Amino acid sequence: MKARFLVAAVLAAILAVAATTASGGTKKGQADKIVVWLQDDAKNGWPEAVAAATSAFQAKHPGAEVDVQYQQWPTHLTKFDAALAGGNAPDVIEMGNTETTKYMAAGAFAALQAKSFPNAKTWLGALKGSCSFNGKLYCAPYYAGARAVIYRKDYYRQAGVKGTPKTLAQFVSDGKKLMKKFGKDRNFSAVYFAGKNWYASMQFVYDYGGQIAVLKNGKWKGTLNSPQAIKAFTVLKGVVRSLSRAPLTVDESHPYPSIPFAQGKVASFVGNGWEWPYTLDAKVGNPALAPVMGAYPMPSHIKGRYMPTFLGGSDLAVPVTTKNKGLAVDWIAAFTSSAQMKTIADAGNIPNSTKLASYTLGNPKVEPFAKAAKFSWFVPTATHWVDVENANILQDMCSQIFSGSKTVKAATTSASNAITRILNGG
Amino acid sequence: MAVAESEFDLASRRRRRWSRHHLGQAALPYGLLAPTAVVIGAVLGYPLYLIARLSFEKYGLFELIRHKGTWIGLENYTRILHDSQFWRVLLRTVVFTAVNVSLTMVLGTAIALLLTKVSRFVRYLLTAALVFVWATPVVVAVDVWRWLVDSQFGLVNWVLTELHVGNFVHHDWFVNPWSGFAVITALVVWGAIPFVAITIFAGLSQVPGELIEAAKIDGARSWNVFREVTLPLLKPIFVILISLSIIWDFQVFNQIWIMLDQRPSPDYYLMSVYSFVESFRLSEYGLGSAIAVVMVLIMFAVTFVYVRQMVKAGEVH
Numbered sequence: 001m002k003a004r005f006l007v008a009a010v011l012a013a014i015l016a017v018a019a020t021t022a023s024g025g026t027k028k029g030q031a032d033k034i035v036v037w038l039q040d041d042a043k044n045g046w047p048e049a050v051a052a053a054t055s056a057f058q059a060k061h062p063g064a065e066v067d068v069q070y071q072q073w074p075t076h077l078t079k080f081d082a083a084l085a086g087g088n089a090p091d092v093i094e095m096g097n098t099e100t101t102k103y104m105a106a107g108a109f110a111a112l113q114a115k116s117f118p119n120a121k122t123w124l125g126a127l128k129g130s131c132s133f134n135g136k137l138y139c140a141p142y143y144a145g146a147r148a149v150i151y152r153k154d155y156y157r158q159a160g161v162k163g164t165p166k167t168l169a170q171f172v173s174d175g176k177k178l179m180k181k182f183g184k185d186r187n188f189s190a191v192y193f194a195g196k197n198w199y200a201s202m203q204f205v206y207d208y209g210g211q212i213a214v215l216k217n218g219k220w221k222g223t224l225n226s227p228q229a230i231k232a233f234t235v236l237k238g239v240v241r242s243l244s245r246a247p248l249t250v251d252e253s254h255p256y257p258s259i260p261f262a263q264g265k266v267a268s269f270v271g272n273g274w275e276w277p278y279t280l281d282a283k284v285g286n287p288a289l290a291p292v293m294g295a296y297p298m299p300s301h302i303k304g305r306y307m308p309t310f311l312g313g314s315d316l317a318v319p320v321t322t323k324n325k326g327l328a329v330d331w332i333a334a335f336t337s338s339a340q341m342k343t344i345a346d347a348g349n350i351p352n353s354t355k356l357a358s359y360t361l362g363n364p365k366v367e368p369f370a371k372a373a374k375f376s377w378f379v380p381t382a383t384h385w386v387d388v389e390n391a392n393i394l395q396d397m398c399s400q401i402f403s404g405s406k407t408v409k410a411a412t413t414s415a416s417n418a419i420t421r422i423l424n425g426g
Numbered sequence: 427m428a429v430a431e432s433e434f435d436l437a438s439r440r441r442r443r444w445s446r447h448h449l450g451q452a453a454l455p456y457g458l459l460a461p462t463a464v465v466i467g468a469v470l471g472y473p474l475y476l477i478a479r480l481s482f483e484k485y486g487l488f489e490l491i492r493h494k495g496t497w498i499g500l501e502n503y504t505r506i507l508h509d510s511q512f513w514r515v516l517l518r519t520v521v522f523t524a525v526n527v528s529l530t531m532v533l534g535t536a537i538a539l540l541l542t543k544v545s546r547f548v549r550y551l552l553t554a555a556l557v558f559v560w561a562t563p564v565v566v567a568v569d570v571w572r573w574l575v576d577s578q579f580g581l582v583n584w585v586l587t588e589l590h591v592g593n594f595v596h597h598d599w600f601v602n603p604w605s606g607f608a609v610i611t612a613l614v615v616w617g618a619i620p621f622v623a624i625t626i627f628a629g630l631s632q633v634p635g636e637l638i639e640a641a642k643i644d645g646a647r648s649w650n651v652f653r654e655v656t657l658p659l660l661k662p663i664f665v666i667l668i669s670l671s672i673i674w675d676f677q678v679f680n681q682i683w684i685m686l687d688q689r690p691s692p693d694y695y696l697m698s699v700y701s702f703v704e705s706f707r708l709s710e711y712g713l714g715s716a717i718a719v720v721m722v723l724i725m726f727a728v729t730f731v732y733v734r735q736m737v738k739a740g741e742v743h
Contacts, residue, residue, distance in 0.1 A: 146540075
């Protein structure tokens with residue numbers, strides 16, 4: 001019985017291997033087919049833009065096939081590494097702007113010509129920077145995202161909050177009013193803040209003058225245990241403990257805050273632009289909230305300023321292993337053109353080109369995020385930065401601080417040491 | 427001359443035929459084993475060889491793209507053996523395995539003994555429940571458990587609060603690694619019990635009733651009967667179950683990986699998770715392979731003792 005099971009398992013394994021190699025074989029056989037890896041944000045937020053780009057591309061290359069495969073942030077790099085090792089990497093890959101440096105340094109991407117892309121002359125500086133390495137261009141900016149506070153206007157009104165807060169202190173006192181009014185519901189949060197949401201946490205650090213790491217004499221040094229950063233974390237811990245009832249050991253996508261928000265359990269959260277329309281999506285959210293939703297840039301602890309937001313973004317690159325570089329570049333060009341960028345901006349994002357700034361400022365759903373993006377911070381531009389992200393150092397530190405399992409000082413010191421070690425090459 | 431020659435011929439032919447026959451008989455089992463050996467060699471041996479080779483190479487993203495590592499000898503091994511995290515993870519994995527295997531065996535045996543005592547209807551009911559648990563895919567099981575202990579909507583927190591055990595509103599079980607590992611242990615043991623319980627139950631039904639009866643007549647209490655009669659008879663079954671459980675629990679991965687959103691904090695690293703993170707998260711494939719090789723060697727050492735005992739036990743019978 002057992003032996004038969006084993007034989008069956010082995011046969012199944014052989015068949016599976018045979019099947020994958022067979023499908024790999026047909027893929028390589030078709031010269032005019034490209035495989036595109038996009039993150040599932042595109043599937044949820046702007047599938048029309050993907051379809052329009054593919055039709056525009058096919059108008060230029062009749063008969064060419066485009067296979068768009070959607071990936072998820074936590075696993076896409078692992079899958080990409082495996083695909084590189086297995087020799088079936090995609091022809092186009094989307095990467096976060098904090099992820100590109102490691103891959104450019106390792107020679108994973110083909111060098112590109114800026115003139116192949118329609119908006120190249122007006123690309124956002126921050127994104128263009130994440131595509132350049134040793135003076136060469138290795139990817140094309142796709143879109144950027146900034147974070148702002150997404151809130152319920154009706155809840156604010158009912159709790160007696162007037163307007164939107166202009167300072168951090170006001171933000172906290174408004175939150176307390178909201179908790180007083182609605183906090184009897186044990187699942188209600190005035191500010192829903194997941195314990196591992198490091199992007200939103202770091203903006204407090206940068207607001208108080210701290211940094212993640214600094215480069216001195218060619219060596220990186222983690223600085224999250226500086227007095228400024230410790231002050232920021234202490235303030236933030238107070239905010240999280242008194243205003244949020246989000247789980248403390250999960251990140252900002254488990255669940256997306258838009259889900260409890262759509263259920264009416266959340267008055268506000270620090271979210272990406274695309275999370276506004278996502279909240280109103282009939283499948284995963286609540287379209288009825290449209291008239292009562294708003295957004296404002298997160299206020300600084302200094303009056304009249306905004307907190308620096310993380311300028312996240314995505315780029316599109318062509319792996320060196322591709323056999324269809326020309327087609328891959330043409331598809332990226334079609335997808336990053338102004339026509340598609342407008343659709344992507346409508347979904348709550350900052351488009352890749354500065355010439356579309358007036359277009360976004362005209363959209364009330366994008367404007368607060370575009371405003372927030374004017375003050376921004378970015379991760380240390382070290383080759384090994386993405387390993388800090390992949391080792392979850394900042395997520396774990398935030399979770400330890402908010403849950404109280406470590407003191408602010410102990411958590412930031414051990415994180416800083418780990419960051420120093422990783423950024424200097426393990 | 428001719429006669430002698432023919433006689434010699436005959437003898438040698440007979441001898442040759444005999445030896446060919448003998449050889450054929452000796453080779454038959456090997457011939458029957460050969461297809462399996464080839465398949466196992468291809469799907470298990472070759473990857474093992476690759477992992478062993480990788481563990482002696484510097485193999486990061488740069489090397490991955492070029493499909494070619496650089497030989498660095500034992501450097502990966504010296505690096506992990508000098509890493510305090512490695513020793514912490516190893517100790518944690520050993521303790522985790524010991525706790526999980528013990529709980530699985532004790533509870534599995536208890537349920538098997540229960541199965542022999544209850545009525546046929548209850549036995550069918552229990553067996554069906556066990557089989558359902560056994561048939562639940564790990565991924566599904568982890569998701570179900572994750573919802574049970576969810577900090578906001580979890581049933582466990584609600585029940586504990588309603589029963590006035592304490593205030594478990596928004597209690598997050600994974601803040602404290604001890605309570606987090608308690609949940610993971612419960613999940614692993616829950617998933618492992620059915621196989622152990624059903625196997626032991628099958629073994630129990632083979633214990634001759636006369637032996638137990640005789641022991642009882644001699645005045646043995648049920649605990650003594652179990653210890654002096656049942657346990658020795660079922661020893662081979664226990665040995666194989668324990669060694670299998672050790673192998674399974676030593677490499678627990680999915681339960682932790684999925685339960686903690688594929689981002690477990692270092693407090694939750696077991697050997698398998700640690701190896702995976704080094705390889706696939708930090709692109710240190712050489713280092714990750716070295717950890718995996720150490721893991722295989724430890725498993726081999728531990729199970730070798732048991733397997734040898736099992737083979738010995740088999741010889742006695």
